[in-house]
Amino acid sequence: MQLGLKKRNGSSKGTFIDDTLAGKTRLNIDHHEDLKKQIRMINLQKQDLVVLASLKPFVQEKIHTIVEQFYRNLEHESSLMSIIETNSSVDRLKKTLLAHIQEMFDGKIDDDFIDKRLKIAHIHFKIGLEPKWYMCAFQDLLLSLIAIINEKIQTKEESLKAIESVTKILSLEQQLVLDAFQQENEKTH
Amino acid sequence: MQLGLKKRNGSSKGTFIDDTLAGKTRLNIDHHEDLKKQIRMINLQKQDLVVLASLKPFVQEKIHTIVEQFYRNLEHESSLMSIIETNSSVDRLKKTLLAHIQEMFDGKIDDDFIDKRLKIAHIHFKIGLEPKWYMCAFQDLLLSLIAIINEKIQTKEESLKAIESVTKILSLEQQLVLDAFQQENEKTH
Numbered sequence: 495m496q497l498g499l500k501k502r503n504g505s506s507k508g509t510f511i512d513d514t515l516a517g518k519t520r521l522n523i524d525h526h527e528d529l530k531k532q533i534r535m536i537n538l539q540k541q542d543l544v545v546l547a548s549l550k551p552f553v554q555e556k557i558h559t560i561v562e563q564f565y566r567n568l569e570h571e572s573s574l575m576s577i578i579e580t581n582s583s584v585d586r587l588k589k590t591l592l593a594h595i596q597e598m599f600d601g602k603i604d605d606d607f608i609d610k611r612l613k614i615a616h617i618h619f620k621i622g623l624e625p626k627w628y629m630c631a632f633q634d635l636l637l638s639l640i641a642i643i644n645e646k647i648q649t650k651e652e653s654l655k656a657i658e659s660v661t662k663i664l665s666l667e668q669q670l671v672l673d674a675f676q677q678e679n680e681k682t683h
Numbered sequence: 684m685q686l687g688l689k690k691r692n693g694s695s696k697g698t699f700i701d702d703t704l705a706g707k708t709r710l711n712i713d714h715h716e717d718l719k720k721q722i723r724m725i726n727l728q729k730q731d732l733v734v735l736a737s738l739k740p741f742v743q744e745k746i747h748t749i750v751e752q753f754y755r756n757l758e759h760e761s762s763l764m765s766i767i768e769t770n771s772s773v774d775r776l777k778k779t780l781l782a783h784i785q786e787m788f789d790g791k792i793d794d795d796f797i798d799k800r801l802k803i804a805h806i807h808f809k810i811g812l813e814p815k816w817y818m819c820a821f822q823d824l825l826l827s828l829i830a831i832i833n834e835k836i837q838t839k840e841e842s843l844k845a846i847e848s849v850t851k852i853l854s855l856e857q858q859l860v861l862d863a864f865q866q867e868n869e870k871t872h
């Protein structure tokens with residue numbers, strides 16, 4: 495880490511935020527009018543994508559712990575394990591989830607990002623995953639990410655900034671997924 | 684604040700968490716089997732309720748700012764303002780929301796808590812509020828609460844503990860509401 499590159503707000507304290515990553519982030523949702531409004535309502539800005547990209551190395555380091563915890567947690571509800579065994583396998587899903595969580599920290603929101611989430615939503619709808627369990631899984635994921643932030647980031651201000659960006663990207667994914675569920679429900683009316 | 688009462692973990696540092704509030708909190712969901720599992724999956728414990736109750740004075744102090752921000756944010760999507768004007772009024776809703784947000788910090792989860800959330804869910808379903816906007820409103824609320832935590836709580840560890848408890852209670856409310864939406868959708872099949 496080049497601390498010299500990472501000063502902000504005139505503070506001499508090192509920050510985990512690497513502004514040189516800005517060029518690698520992307521916020522391009524020109525053809526999605528509602529989504530533009532959603533992103534404004536949750537105040538997701540380009541800088542949040544830089545924060546997420548800066549967090550990526552920490553998430554990558556801990557990704558196996560996150561994924562193990564994620565699946566252990568689903569054992570609380572046996573119907574969830576049945577859904578998995580019927581439609582896939584824990585081993586296969588661990589691999590997909592591992593890739594998916596890391597992609598959340600690419601700092602890219604574009605057509606590809608949106609299309610992938612809609613596809614994932616439709617898969618979950620088809621297997622009959624209820625929104626309440628979906629939300630529980632997201633909260634478990636958030637708690638894992640907060641633990642990583644606590645471990646890796648020193649100051650209160652920086653930790654809260656990290657959590658803000660993380661909750662924004664998780665919220666956006668939930669919005670996309672729940673909207674797709676909603677549309678499936680309307681189709682079957 | 685009686686700092687003497689508020690030592691934890693053998694640390695001599697004052698904490699905002701007031702363990703004497705434990706007697707006023709309540710976690711009683713005996714007749715709700717799924718909800719018990721949900722609460723276990725998001726790791727919501729009695730201590731989270733104590734944390735929430737300890738945060739309540741800060742939330743009360745800033746409640747008008749939270750509520751103003753909440754409604755200003757809805758102006759991004761004109762259909763939301765139309766829904767409000769057709770079914771209610773901003774002034775009336777501000778009063779209801781003001782009471783509702785404060786109740787989140789009562790530290791009580793029981794039949795009354797659950798029934799109220801189901802009733803609120805049904806009202807929102809009836810007025811045609813889409814889940815994606817609902818989720819945006821929750822994220823806006825979370826960002827307001829993080830700002831308050833940043834202002835009022837000194838250390839990183841305590842701030843993260845506060846945020847954990849806040850995200851858990853918001854998640855639980857989302858689970859209840861989205862599950863009620865889901866059941867309404869199934870009814871209309």
Ligand code: HEM
Binds near residue numbers: 632
């Ligand atoms: C935070 C919540 C979740 C995320 C981010 C997530 C992510 C994913 C991803 C990325 C895929 C792969 C989609 C693809 O093949 O393109 C997937 C598939 C799947 N997920 Fe999830 N998932 C979540 C929650 C759950 C839960 C709670 C269950 C419990 C039943 C579940 C069960 C499945 C199953 C069975 C598949 C495989 C379907 C198939 O292979 O056709 N997921 N999920």
Ligand code: HEM
Binds near residue numbers: 764816821
């Ligand atoms: C965090 C999200 C939200 C919370 C916590 C919340 C909370 C509440 C509460 C406590 C009530 C009163 C229910 C009662 O009368 O018992 C209510 C009613 C209502 N809410 Fe929300 N609300 C949220 C989001 C929204 C949004 C985004 C809209 C935008 C359209 C909205 C529109 C309304 C309307 C129109 C009513 C009144 C219905 C009536 O008077 O019959 N709410 N809400």
